[in-house]
Amino acid sequence: MNIIKTDVLIIGAGGAGLRAAIAIAELDPSIQVALISKVYPMRSHTVAAEGGAAGVAREDDSFENHFNDTVTGGDWMSDQDAVEFFVHEAPKELTQMEHWGCPWSRKPDGHIAVRPFGGMKVERTWYAADKTGFHMLHTLFQTSLKFPSIQRFDEYYSTDLIVVDGCCRGATAIEMRSGQMHTFSARAVIIATGGAGRIFPFTTNGAIKTGDGMAMAYRAGVALKDMEFIQYHPTGLPGTGILITEGSRGEGGLLVNKDGYRYLQDYDLGPPDPSPRNKAMELGPRDRLSQAFWHEQKKGRTIKTPHGDVVHLDLRHLGEKKINERLPMVRELATAYVGVDPVYEPIPVRPVIHYTMGGIDTDINAATSIDGLFAAGECACVSINGANRLGSNSLTEILVFGARAGQSAVQILAADSPQVDEAAIHEQANAAKARIADLFLASGGGETVSGLRREMNDTMESGAGIYRTDASLRESSAVIKDIRRRFADIELQDKSNVYNTDLIQVLELGAMIDVAQALIISALERKESRGSHQRLDFTERDDKSYLRHSLASFVKGGDPEISYRDVTITRSQPGERVYGGGEQK
Numbered sequence: 001m002n003i004i005k006t007d008v009l010i011i012g013a014g015g016a017g018l019r020a021a022i023a024i025a026e027l028d029p030s031i032q033v034a035l036i037s038k039v040y041p042m043r044s045h046t047v048a049a050e051g052g053a054a055g056v057a058r059e060d061d062s063f064e065n066h067f068n069d070t071v072t073g074g075d076w077m078s079d080q081d082a083v084e085f086f087v088h089e090a091p092k093e094l095t096q097m098e099h100w101g102c103p104w105s106r107k108p109d110g111h112i113a114v115r116p117f118g119g120m121k122v123e124r125t126w127y128a129a130d131k132t133g134f135h136m137l138h139t140l141f142q143t144s145l146k147f148p149s150i151q152r153f154d155e156y157y158s159t160d161l162i163v164v165d166g167c168c169r170g171a172t173a174i175e176m177r178s179g180q181m182h183t184f185s186a187r188a189v190i191i192a193t194g195g196a197g198r199i200f201p202f203t204t205n206g207a208i209k210t211g212d213g214m215a216m217a218y219r220a221g222v223a224l225k226d227m228e229f230i231q232y233h234p235t236g237l238p239g240t241g242i243l244i245t246e247g248s249r250g251e252g253g254l255l256v257n258k259d260g261y262r263y264l265q266d267y268d269l270g271p272p273d274p275s276p277r278n279k280a281m282e283l284g285p286r287d288r289l290s291q292a293f294w295h296e297q298k299k300g301r302t303i304k305t306p307h308g309d310v311v312h313l314d315l316r317h318l319g320e321k322k323i324n325e326r327l328p329m330v331r332e333l334a335t336a337y338v339g340v341d342p343v344y345e346p347i348p349v350r351p352v353i354h355y356t357m358g359g360i361d362t363d364i365n366a367a368t369s370i371d372g373l374f375a376a377g378e379c380a381c382v383s384i385n386g387a388n389r390l391g392s393n394s395l396t397e398i399l400v401f402g403a404r405a406g407q408s409a410v411q412i413l414a415a416d417s418p419q420v421d422e423a424a425i426h427e428q429a430n431a432a433k434a435r436i437a438d439l440f441l442a443s444g445g446g447e448t449v450s451g452l453r454r455e456m457n458d459t460m461e462s463g464a465g466i467y468r469t470d471a472s473l474r475e476s477s478a479v480i481k482d483i484r485r486r487f488a489d490i491e492l493q494d495k496s497n498v499y500n501t502d503l504i505q506v507l508e509l510g511a512m513i514d515v516a517q518a519l520i521i522s523a524l525e526r527k528e529s530r531g532s533h534q535r536l537d538f539t540e541r542d543d544k545s546y547l548r549h550s551l552a553s554f555v556k557g558g559d560p561e562i563s564y565r566d567v568t569i570t571r572s573q574p575g576e577r578v579y580g581g582g583e584q585k
């Protein structure tokens with residue numbers, strides 16, 4: 001097998017991976033960095049972010065405000081030392097982006113413009129028009145090109161980590177163009193592979209967000225933390241899950257059920273928010289709006305479509321002029337993807353999975369429990385987002401903790417002996433290769449990727465969706481176990497080597513099954529309701545028993561083992577969660 005030797009291997013070239021690579025190259029240009037990505041870097045999901053990135057910018061704002069909003073929004077599950085570090089680093093990182101050329105939108109006087117975002121009580125979301133993620137990713141990508149020490153391996157799919165004597169020593173990856181398997185031998189590895197929204201049927205997440213890195217770390221022995229917390233956004237398009245921005249409701253859009261009735265008036269949308277932005281029902285918090293949809297569905301007041309039940313987002317009263325001026329993208333998306341022109345017809349919408357709060361367990365230095373292995377970005381849980389992420393914190397998180405992961409990797413190189421056990425690396429790489437070869441040999445099982453993936457998606461939605469119960473989670477757990485058993489019988493339809501997307505999809509499904517199981521069992525064991533985790537059988541938040549992070553550890557052939565770790569509280573004691581309104585992305 002081809003061996004590529006490097007100092008630091010970074011798996012994932014989205015915002016977090018690129019930021020980590022730049023941090024290493026800036027600190028020490030003699031350190032070789034191999035940056036691998038299953039897609040061309042500019043196709044990473046970061047590119048899809050529209051709304052913005054949070055960081056204190058205004059004189060009437062403070063680190064304390066940003067800290068309090070984040071901790072409150074996370075329903076006190078965030079580690080407060082990590083949040084403290086995050087809010088202080090945020091403006092530095094966003095300013096650094098400016099210096100690298102990120103075209104932040106500005107006020108007429110030349111100052112950086114900031115916009116309101118849900119749960120942020122002061123305007124602190126930096127943006128670049130409505131293409132913030134695109135501009136940030138472009139800036140990072142272009143900057144990374146300046147450093148010869150960063151070597152890119154685009155369209156390489158990483159399959160397994162290599163861990164020797166408790167130290168991470170690299171990973172294996174398939175070069176998708178040729179089908180060849182490579183061994184990356186490294187002295188430190190950073191995982192930056194993004195979220196796992198694709199385990200659910202309806203999601204705003206790109207098709208590549210299949211939790212690969214989470215599963216790799218999990219199988220190698222790192223716990224997945226707080227996996228039960230996954231965020232729904234109330235207005236996605238049926239079928240594709242494409243996001244219809246909260247801005248459409250901000251501009252006056254109304255949510256109505258099948259009778260044309262503004263059903264939100266029947267629901268308690270949480271404690272009152274003093275912000276004038278949150279007076280309207282449609283601008284209630286994301287999780288509560290998604291929950292109201294669930295109740296309407298149970299009452300039979302939603303609209304049936306081939307892509308599941310929907311409600312209507314009605315913008316017609318805004319008129320064509322305002323829609324074109326303020327919501328051109330919404331008009332474009334609705335017309336292109338559901339064939340509805342919002343000037344004349346209401347848009348069908350439904351809650352869709354948006355963000356994975358949980359992930360690879362890391363400490364404040366982005367370090368995992370395996371020496372030499374780090375993780376950052378949406379695949380990691382550091383944790384600043386707690387039980388519910390505030391919109392616009394994650395684009396900043398990928399910068400702050402991407403940089404931190406890079407710095408930590410540099411530190412460990414200095415302390416580490418460059419001698420590595422080559423024989424042990426070979427042995428593990430060969431085992432990974434054999435696993436892939438077996439997939440090519442298997443025949444006659446008859447199970448297909450699309451069939452198993454659909455069953456997994458359906459059971460996640462029905463059993464571990466907006467509301468959960470002991471019975472629904474047990475049912476989903478049984479279905480996932482059955483899917484895992486049948487996964488062994490999966491048959492590759494395509495046996496060729498060149499761009500074998502069939503093979504990649506099988507590997508992605510394997511990762512998703514692991515992540516789905518960790519999510520279900522973590523949710524089953526958390527017998528309370530907090531943030532995005534809502535149980536119909538345990539409706540209250542229970543700080544006495546559950547102000548703790550859940551840690552799911554992989555058990556081959558069985559359910560994960562769940563243990564707990566106390567949340568780090570420095571200065572904000574748990575209180576009542578008061579939401580903000582406005583736009584979240």
Ligand SMILES: Cc1cc2nc3c(=O)[nH]c(=O)nc-3n(C[C@H](O)[C@H](O)[C@H](O)COP(=O)(O)OP(=O)(O)OC[C@H]3O[C@@H](n4cnc5c(N)ncnc54)[C@H](O)[C@@H]3O)c2cc1C
Pocket residue numbers: 011012013014015016017036037038039040041044045046047048049050051052053054132133156157158159192193194195204205206208209212213243354355376377378379391392393394395396398585
């Ligand atoms: C539609 C949408 C809008 C959003 N808007 C906002 C917003 O306005 N503000 C905000 O703060 N957040 C927003 N978010 C969330 C935010 O964009 C993401 O959390 C963040 O960009 C994730 O960045 P990342 O670097 O962790 O991962 P990604 O950008 O997802 O990158 C993951 C990388 O890992 C690589 N990879 C994955 N698996 C493998 C593998 N097996 N082998 C090799 N490479 C692999 C991929 O190729 C990719 O390069 C939005 C999310 C979505 C979906």
